[in-house]
Amino acid sequence: MRQAGRYLPEYRRVRERFSFLDLCRNSEAAAEVTVTSARRIGADAAIVFADILLPLVPMGVGLHFEAGEGPCIERPVRDTAAVAALQPVDVRDALAFVGESVRLCRAELGEALPVIGFAGAPFTVGSYAIEGGSSRTFVTTKTFMYAQPAAWDDLMTRIATVTIEYLRMQIDNGAAAVQLFDSWVGCLSPADYERYALPHVRRIVDAIRPSAPIIYFGTMTSGLLPQLRATGADVIGLDWRVDLKDAWDALGGDVAVQGNLDPVRLLGDAQGVRDAARDILTRVGARPGHIFNLGHGVLPSTPVDNVLALIEAVHEYRHD
Ligand code: CP3
Secondary structure, eight states: OOSSSTTOHHHHHHHTTSOHHHHHHOHHHHHHHHHHHHHHHTOSSEEOSOOTTTTHHHHTSOEEEETTTEEEESSOOOSHHHHHTSOOOOHHHHTHHHHHHHHHHHHHHTTTSOEEEEEEOHHHHHHHHHHSBOOSSOHHHHHHHHHOHHHHHHHHHHHHHHHHHHHHHHHHTTOSEEEEEETTGGGSOHHHIIIIIHHHHHHHHHHHTTTSOEEEEESSOGGGHHHHHHTTOSEEEOOTTSOHHHHHHHHOTTSEEEEEEOGGGGGSOHHHHHHHHHHHHHHHTTOSOEEEEESSOOOTTOOHHHHHHHHHHHHHHTTO
């Protein structure tokens, strides 16, 4: 997660020439940072360089990124009229550059490294559209959800419709698997998840699963494990706040899991990184169906050497 990001000097050099959004829109440059980053750290897959908020641009809300402040939505969506005013999106036209980035990555990497495509899940993308940017409490999002349930369902349905086409386009261009990021859905109660988020995630999973495996990721989801399982996703991505084995037992045997190293571990010394990796792999044991990953994105201040130490350790221990 954030495989190509500010922790890598190679990425920062390319970013000097492009704004973040321009880099996403320039398929050659986006593919270059994807491929360079995956090769540089020795990962087993490359995740295409793009962003979960890109589909909001053709929907018409206005998006820019402010240095140090993250995403900013210029016209937040807070009522029925604003939802109704969202534009339908011809994904293969408006977001063709992401399909092209996937295609270029695939052409460069061939069979050597699979390319992972991704999108944001409706709750998490919708939270940015409603809040106007990042949030800690999601008060505006949840107030909208409770007070205007019909408008909420309309918004979620529209985002899910675009997301399905967006993921299909990435699969058609060579993505071997896709990840659906629902980073902030852990702020919902189980009952609210079932009412307000699950139907839309299920719709996406049902539409995508026939063509590619789908990984569903969220943070702070320890209270939602039965609901995560009910999405039908092939793989559930977990953050570090849960014990991997306990969460996996609760999810059940026929689902794979991804995770779940605390990214802050990578800010310590290399031996601590190796120990933490071994600890997770010990919890997994011989059980098949685990994808090693961080529990959330690489932090910009992460030393590259620690990422290399982590990947080396995972590759070494998994053969034990
Ligand atoms: O992992 C990868 O290399 C793939 C690329 C990727 C990015 N964003 C690039 C990016 C992926 C998979 C994402 C997903 C994403 N984007 C999520 C879900 C995962 C998560 O972190 O929870 C979310 C919530 C977003 C929205 C977003 N994009 C935010 C909140 C920010 C600001 C974050 C920050 O640290 O400044 C971004 C910008 C962003 N997306 C960067 C990158 C590499 C940093 C851009 C830069 O300044 O160069």
